[in-house]
Amino acid sequence: MLTLTVELERRSYPIHIGEEILKNADLFAPAFGQKKAAIVTNTTVAPLYLEMLKSTLESIGIQPISVILEDGEKFKDWQTLNRIYDALLENRCERNTTIVALGGGVIGDLSGFAAATYLRGVPFVQVPTTLLSQVDSSVGGKTGINHPLGKNMIGAFYQPRAVFADTRTLDTLSDRELSSGIAEVIKYGLIRDLPFFEWLEENMERLMARDQEALAQAIRRSCQNKAEVVARDERETGERALLNLGHTFGHAIENAMGYGNWLHGEAVAAGTVIAASLSQRLGLIEESDVERIRNIMKKAGLPTAAPDLEADTYLDLMALDKKVEEGRIRFILLDSIGKASIRSGISSDEIVGAIRSVHD
């Protein structure tokens, strides 16, 4: 068991990573100043872990209510968010009720946004149960919902009081979900941590075989990288944007294919290959680097080719991305494996060329 701290002054919080954390009442107790809690989860996770979490909380004197939502990215919308508000109001939850997110990124984003906005803000605790949410959405305080015209368009920055990442919950994850999480793990290596990237190249088989120790290491290193970036740039005015490597293309893919048909990490993997190809076309990295990236994605069971959409479809969808500034799309590109930077003013020709180069 290991604890990291995300350093955000008064809003600093711990991330606990390890086996059987869900059963560790002593670890949970300090995060619950008050004795009321509402656990938000979904129909997939509830049968697996809800009772375990409830009995842990009950053992420290908390009688939680539960809100069980449908599972899937397509439910990350206003209607589902409203079900959380309804349950909180029907149960007369007050400003001292802690909202606990038990599930993956969708549950974390939805319930984090509910916590940010219910009564203008109530305490929030994350219990991420997927690799993706353990290495990504549980760190950094981004919460929100999708809008029919774009992903994550509505949201807030809102930090949890604590994060509890139990590696045992990954045992019940599908292979596709596991791979999707690894896409974000690889990203940390690519943007700022060459030794970690090399470690991933060597240990990918262990990760795919769900070796608990390898997973814990990958989660720890990912969270450390993200926590360092977020601590320096909480509201994404600069460096934090590097975490979006592959995401501008990836969001366009998710959006075009319909949310949930491509998993987030799958879209990010294909988007990362496009970003790598664009970096190579602009002379920043070598073709051999692009190949190395393709290879690690393949080892992780991830797609390396983008869906065959019109290039204009990509450009239109990317123009909606939150990273657009004064009409210019900012791209996260690789200067080398282990180092990324933000660029804008890239010609459509180069962008379209990169997209075409990674079609099937």
Next chain:
Amino acid sequence: MLTLTVELERRSYPIHIGEEILKNADLFAPAFGQKKAAIVTNTTVAPLYLEMLKSTLESIGIQPISVILEDGEKFKDWQTLNRIYDALLENRCERNTTIVALGGGVIGDLSGFAAATYLRGVPFVQVPTTLLSQVDSSVGGKTGINHPLGKNMIGAFYQPRAVFADTRTLDTLSDRELSSGIAEVIKYGLIRDLPFFEWLEENMERLMARDQEALAQAIRRSCQNKAEVVARDERETGERALLNLGHTFGHAIENAMGYGNWLHGEAVAAGTVIAASLSQRLGLIEESDVERIRNIMKKAGLPTAAPDLEADTYLDLMALDKKVEEGRIRFILLDSIGKASIRSGISSDEIVGAIRSVHD
């Protein structure tokens, strides 16, 4: 023309108060770092002031888009909020688009919440056009929407970059709306400013006759009082709760009668009389103080009697209020005219007695 500053460290902002401010381009320019803006207003205010504000912004190089909503408290809901999001997305508004609220409290709350949550936060400027919004909602950063189960249940704390209160816009306000605003003005006197309360007793006729100089003074003194309180307690963990004098009862009245049938200030006026009566029953103030409060409300054209609801209806609705803590309702009571304090643990008998004492 006069400028106050709300002191909130990095998020401090100016409030400009005076005649013809809407036409003062030099005043607007510093609040718009970027050249994109979306004006959110309603069908009542748009014909009166939208063109004026647009031409002021155009004269400093900003081409604003406009979002014109229906007018009324009952539109302070998710559906209307979503119309703002739709317009922002359809017009490809980015992180550097400033949202400008042109209207009363509903427009301010809705567009402030849109600004807080669109792309996880974009710049926000307020142009309040009612007395209520000039003296209350434009200071302090409370934004939000109503939920079918309660008023202002969903929202965020989000500070504007600047507030522009043009007293000339009060010329077009209905008498009822003017009185509603004065209810909040009286509140500042009651909770922390006896000299202001005495000034109001002497100058109420001038205010009701819309004497521009008297209105500007009342707005300035109200905003000063609110700004001082908010600067010390932005997120309402203590003193800021005093601003809710009359509001726990008032919200119950608004909720029970259907949002918008009683104006906010009307409900607060009746709620304030209940709070004063409760304070008197608890031996904090004299019956003559209650009478003095009734008198100033009457002079301001405000109701001093609560609607004849079952006492249990009040208690149920108040239990939903955001000021509830550990199941106990906290009341803002008067220790004297000019001084308020927070009390809890008050018996239902006393509460019911106070409610019954102010029925027609």
